[in-house]
Amino acid sequence: MHHPALRRSLHGGLPLALAVLLLPLLPLAAFILFPDLFTKYIPFFEKSPPDLEFVQKPEALGLGNNRLELRVHDKGAGIDEITVRAEQQGRSYDLFRQSFPRPKPLNQEVAIDFNPKELGMREDAVRIKASVFDGSFWSNGAEEQFSSRIIYSRPRVEVLTSQHNVSQGGAGLVFYRIISGEIRESGIRVGEKEFIGFPASLLGQEFKSDPAVHFALFGVPKDFKSPPLKMQVFARDIGGNEALAPMYFRVRNVALRSAPIKLTTEFLADKVPELLPKHFAEIGTQPPSNGNSSDPQALSEGFKVINESQRAINDKRIRTALKDTAKERLWEGTFNRAVMGSPTSSYGEQRSYSFNGREISRSSHDGIDLAAVANTVVRAANSGRVVFAEELGIYGNTVLIDHGFGLSTLYGHLSSITVAVGDRVAKDDQIGRSGMTGLAGGDHLHFEVRLQGEPVTPIEWWDTRWIREHIDERILSMAAGSDGL
């Protein structure tokens, strides 16, 4: 019996089954015919290996926590697996391994914290290897590696100066010797702040015979709350191992003056509309809708932003500019006062600003204000190199002079600047004229002394006796081989 339908199915059945069988092979055929299409446009078939790089390649690893950072990128299929291991004396130590589920990330930043000693690694050479595979059909892989070594012996350091009589908000000088270690950085840590030290050989010929002797100028915070303030000499080696040596010191407490300041509408209306738009332009955001208004509430809020946020931004720029310090002593002897004028506002003054009977903001005075008649010549307090000479927010037109070894002076509210960055200036050279630019209500010079960015009282540096006893004689007696007191 031949049913027509059955015959039809028998006739057409074979090609259909064949087609069904061949269907999955179509991509293969397409791949053979148009390989570029696949590797270029279908991520799963891409053939480019991922990129990877270590953010830093530390030349040594130490006792404490060591951090490795790895940046991985894949253009096509995404990252499938990242592995990092250390190899030493034929042994392999796993530091990191991670697989990524779909959808696979195109970019991945990995931070690996590890302690070689806990992993059982030896104080010896080590190779750090990272490998990455992508999630493509081909599992494209890439590898990156670098050599390092492990250091377990701590450096050693000793303090050479025996007494440190310092004042709250004042400065000091410490000498120390690095006994052992491949030191990357050393200095003195006062509270949280590190003041970096320099080889004493940079101070003069008389120190050349002992390259291990170092010194650091440091500042004592003006606002630290009586003990415990920690001061320690530190030395850190290339593996991050740290030596600490206690330092004997006495801090003379200095009471900080409180200064209530009554803001007037005239002052705010003069300064806020000028400084506030500059602040918002600097941080790259739109000012609030009432930012430029003259209504008392807007003026008061604007003042707060300028006095707090803008002040913090300015301070950061000062610290950045001062990182560029000469590794030589450019200053000599006592610092001068920069202008003929008496102090009108002291260092460390705790300012409370009120407007219409209400406190609206606070700040702490980082310098000394010196009264000046308008456009008085401002002179370099000591010899040095100009590292900043432009307008700076609340400081107005500002000059920063680096005197070497982290010591610097700042001149604010200038009406004009007559020096440029890079200029070498001698003590008493004219650098500009006084004014009232920035957040100044009247013509005066705002003068600061900073040590590695940290403000200290200028009074010590104006004082011939203080400089002699705390700096010059200390250097001389250290050079002569005594402990320098």
Ligand SMILES: [Zn+2]
């Ligand atoms: Zn001031």
